[in-house]
Amino acid sequence: MKPILLQGHERSITQIKYNREGDLLFSVAKDTVANVWYSVNGERLGTYNGHTGAVWCVDCDWDTKNVLTGSADNSCRLWDCETGKQLALLNTNSAVRTCGFDFSGNIIMFSTDKQMGYQCYLNFFDLRDPQQIEDNQPYLSIPCNDAKITSAVWGPLGEFVNAGHENGEINQFSAKSGEILKKAKEHSRQINDIQTSVDLTMFISASKDNTAKLFDSTSLEHIKTFKTERPVNSAAISPIMDHVVMGGGQEAMEVTTTSTRIGKFEARFFHAAYEEEFGRVKGHFGPINCVAFHPDGKSYSSGGEDGYVRIHYFDPQYFDFELEGPVRPFG
């Protein structure tokens, strides 16, 4: 499978996201730029201009009407997806690390970093109440006293948010009361990314402890673990197969030796039930920061430290692949 290469960023990619129908792919990076592309051919649709710092997160609502971004310039911004117009600017006291629309698209949540004397907060705004936006007053703001939130996703019905923390913990915060409904302490080091399955019933957490783990979204029951020898930066669940994809690699400052093998950083495919790796895709020139499956499961994308986003369409063999005999890598 020959990948489509998207060159629209000058610095490392921080997050990529497909819209619900999969025709658009959003990418944000450390270069303050937020792009949106047609996933079918890689043509760029447009850019959302306004952020003055690294953009850490992006999300799109279910109807592909609004786009939400969070940045190190201490703001969370709401955009009109089609026109690129900035609809709302929510200033914060510290960098916005993760953000997302709930299932209905009416409520947004975002977390702010523990920085410069300010706590980490998980904020909730109801978009149906313009006063909240105008006054920059979230209807719920949950402080996190210990380890800051590094990644968070909504539950299946907008009732709670599952958040991953710097110390490897996962807490389920109620979006109504703010109390912690459930806890899970399965990872030993920072959680880098959390992504849900397409039906929102489960999510996968990618951690610095060299593993990714599958959890049930509601009970936080730990279902599966996928082990590697490198820190995992991002993981995603296939919508149609029992597969997960993981991307990672050591941090740039830890790379002291130059390998003679170019494009050494790989996305790794694991069988979700057997917890075994069955394939790898090379191509990035640096660690992979973010991976995402197309909602139809026929392609996936990865964004790297090298500033490139690569869209890969699967060969027919991928769908016929059975893990019964000796493992045959592909791609």
Add this chain to the structure above:
Amino acid sequence: MGIVNENTEAPVNTDQSESDVTIILSELLLDILREKPQEADGIDSVVVVDNVPQVGPERLEKLKNVIHKIFSKFGKITTEFYPEADGMTKGYIFLEYAAPTQALEAVKNADGYKLDKQHTFRVNLFTDFDKYMTISDEWETPEKQPFKDFGNMRHWIEDPDCRDQYSVIYEAGERTAIFSNDAKEPITAEERARWTETYVRWSPKGTYLATFHQRGIALWGGEKFKQIQRFSHQGVSLIDFSPCERYVVTFSPLMDTKEDPQAIIIWDILTGQKKRGFHCESSAHWPIFKWSHDGKFFARMTQDTLSIYETPSMGLLDKKSLKISGIKDFSWSPGDNIIAFWVPEDKDIPARVTLMQLPSRQEIRVRNLFNVVDCKLHWQRNGDYLCVKVDRTPKGTQGVVTNFEIFRMREKQVPVDVVEMKDSIIAFAWEPNGSKFAVLHGESPRINASFYHVKNNGKIELIKMFDKQQANSIFWSPQGQFMVLAGLRSMNGALAFVDTSDCTMMNIAEHYMASDVEWDPTGRYVVTSVSWWSHKVDNAYWLWTFQGRLLQKNNKDRFCQLLWRPRPPTLLSTDQIKMIKKDLKKYSKIFEQKDRLSQSKASKELVDKRRAMMEEYRRYRETAQQIYQEQKSIRLELRGGVDTDELDSNVDDWEEETIEFFINEEIIPLGDL
């Protein structure tokens, strides 16, 4: 000011601060008070000297002078008594010193003093005689210590599938595990947290595993790796075993005092007793003490001196060290009690290598070398050959060239052959039980690997040379014939598996950033590994066959070190080995059948395991799907009645639109029409 009366200790004058004065004066006089004569002291300061020459009155004065000269070194002699009988001195004398400490010094230093050929002084405290005389006549049998049964210490050798064991340190030293090597996957034999504080060492025959701790070392063994023995040596950092496993040598930079040498201690493993302690200036070239192959002798080199000690007495062989002016390096033959050492040029005496037989100290071979810069000694593992790598600057040139001086130890008068090398030498290694050696020479990127055969007819033949190799280390199989050329660390882990019987490359592979290569004791398997101590990512050890076929990749969190457990020497005679080799076909049939059985069993196990995992996963997904369906109405409500459960849920709302977009342009010239 008061004066303290020594006898009554009451101050004569009474002043305001008489008690203070008493204290001060008492302190000042403390030293003198110590020497204050006490009744019993009289005997404590007396020594008895035996083996004194028996002389008549005419020589007595001279004798007394000699004795006085020798013994006044230890203190002030206050009285002397020379008993006589029949006009001659009896042969023993009594000397009284001013203090018991001086008498002790005399005993310590003069006992064993050789006056002349016939007279060696024996010096004892007078009170010792008393002590020994009053020993109870009744013999009390010492209490029987319960026998500590550690089980079969050779248990691992009896593994029915002949699996060798190896130790693995991982989690940056937090965990140590012992595995049995199976081609499919390692089988855990033992695993403990914080078993050692730094690293581990196996004893030479594999009986013990030594672990390091702040207070000393511990030895473990037997089927369950129980603690066999403990040796207390604060701050121990290095150890060495005698080849026979009878003794262990420990080194600590912390514990050393002038009177009581504690830097290096030699212990008896079975009894746990400390046998002897030594000073040590620096541990730069460990082991400081080198053992002879049979454990009968151990030796160390200091400035211009070679000290050879014998076991079990731990005393110097012939009671004195060898004076060898300028000695630079020495080593024992691994097959015989022969030491090879070399001294550099001294004025007009050329540098030379000497082979000395022990314990006779006979020099069996001396070889002069000219214009020598440096020498290194390389023994073949059976002691059949010695290679001296000589770096020389030939007269009239600036550069350094290298010669290999090959000593044929098994031939009469030890003939020496010379191989001249043009390049600089990177590595040299003998085939362990054969007559070949391998050399890596040249400079990156043009590194060459050359193989030589030392033939019986006096010639040394270059069998083959491979050029442009990525290698900086040579690893021979312990059984010979096969070897691995490796480019470790900076050469990114390039590996070449060579069969030296016909010098072919069996396989060329790579273990990226490999830092170590270890052969198993049978020569069947090779392990390459990336240690956390040298590289912080991809820490793992890989298992290969001796032909270079990769069998396993074992990732271990912060893997540090793997060491194979050595095997004790075989109990089979050479004839028995010949017989087995002849019947090998018969044995190999049985083994192949066994292998096939275990292979299919493994596949079946894997298939069963996968099936169980899939079933469990499916059950979970079904339950989740059920709940999902039940929540459909809530979902519809949240999205204003729009059904988004499937991507094609609202096909009726879709509009079909055809778009053309530009893909490619190709201009084809039609030529002149």
